[in-house]
Amino acid sequence: MKLLRDTWLMFHRYFVIFISNPAWVIIGVAQPVLYLLLFAPLLKSLVHIPGFPSGGAYNVFVPGLLIQLGLFGASGVGFALIAELRAGVIERFRVTPVSRLSLLLGRALRDILTLLIQSLILLGLAIPFGLKPTAAGVLVMLGLVALIGLGMSSLAYAAALALKDENSYAPLVFTLSLPLLLLSGVLLPLQLAPQWLQDIAKVNPLSYAVTAARDLFNGNGGSPDVWKGLAIMAALAIVGIAIGARRFSRAIA
């Protein structure tokens, strides 16, 4: 009960900060939109290549873009935490009886909300280009994005609390997120990759999310790959929360 109340209080705090500067939603969604406008058209001529998944260029590409949004959007959240850390706000909360887990969850829920708003914007923009979503597919997709957001932003917060400094946090995040992106099959389907690359990609949890997302948009909503993707992202979220919460309750020297 206390956890729920504290999480709500924290969520509310960060939501208010967020709506006082909503430009970040647009900035966050700008990058995937650029991919949509300037990259996706290239795929149109590739759809007939053997191995390219069926469903059309946009139905293949946009689900991956949503995963990318989740990855990049959530990994940037550590910057605001470092600013708060420096201002003494986190210390101040840790001296109150507030639930430590809520310090993490309240923020992560706000990040999820941001991601969902951005996802809907992106989906809306993709429809004129030829994306044909189904209502059920979009709903499960949003659930998948929420799980990625929860896992990735928890991990991002743990990293921010451990490093306490933008100058070490930024290189870490960029160094990690690029291989995660390339090995997820977001830009081009991994079915086109040589076997060794496909094997490496199997270690990347996000590749399962991308496969699940493509199935959701291409009429395979009930496929085992969807469940697998959801289960792996749920596991990632649980691991992320465990690591993040531990960081929030530990001494921050």
Added chain:
Amino acid sequence: MIHTRQLRRTFKSRRGPVEAVAGVDLDVLGGQTFGFLGPNGAGKTTTLRMLSTLMPPTSGQATVAGFDLRREPGRVRERIGYVSQEGSSYEDVTGRRELVIQGRLYGMGRAEAQRRAAELLESLELVDCADRKTKTYSGGQKRRLDVGIGLMHLPDLLFLDEPTTGLDPQSRARMWDEVRRLRESGTTVFLTTHYLEEADALCDRIAIIDHGKIVAEGTPDELKRQVAGDVVLVGTDGPTERAHDILKGQDFIRELTEEDGALRLYVDRGETAMPQIIRLLDGAGVTLATLSLHRPSLDDVFFRKTGRSLRETAA
């Protein structure tokens, strides 16, 4: 309100364990304003962080606000307020919101938190900027808001970590008034400071920590007497050698130094030492030019106890 016995905190470093706090015994009674002084790196902040539940002690016992620090940190948290050196408000949030959420985190209802926030904004003279983001605040306003945040839930004990560092003289005087008001209201205040005159002006008792250990503890007057006694400056007509010879070896003089053509005598009680000095010098035919009595400052105490001047370490 605070009782610690052999409180210790060890950090691991590449060159082996470092004892930041090496067995600290403190007793702070309810209602006192207690000053905690020490050079940077002496263990001051580590002690403060342990007492405010931010960092678990490596060993030792402590009760804070009536509860065991190690067994019931949650109960301790409910009763203490903590104002850190770095501040505690976020630039994109208004002062009022910071206060309200603080109250809510201690379990207050929305209406109660808002009422208490309004009360504090009033008494801390922050009404005019209450609904502006804190990035627009002056240094003094920000610091007062920090104190307000620490006081939101009416704690029995308030930790103030260098409450006036970096403030202009006016804001500093304003903060002193605030600490005095807390004392009058019965709140126990545990404060660290780099300014000895601040400790002198505000604190009932003072402890000095150096190299992780308490090196002096007592009321400001006790400390000054214990360490340095009083200082008597003696000026003579002409050279000081004769006076020096006469006074050297008198048991009521603890220490004798020469400085700028005058003698500086450290004595236990200046009031009784002065007539004796006059008699001795008069009897020997040395003409006194000047004779003055000085109370030692906490600076003297600090210097004697740690071998460093506090201001040098204040960087």
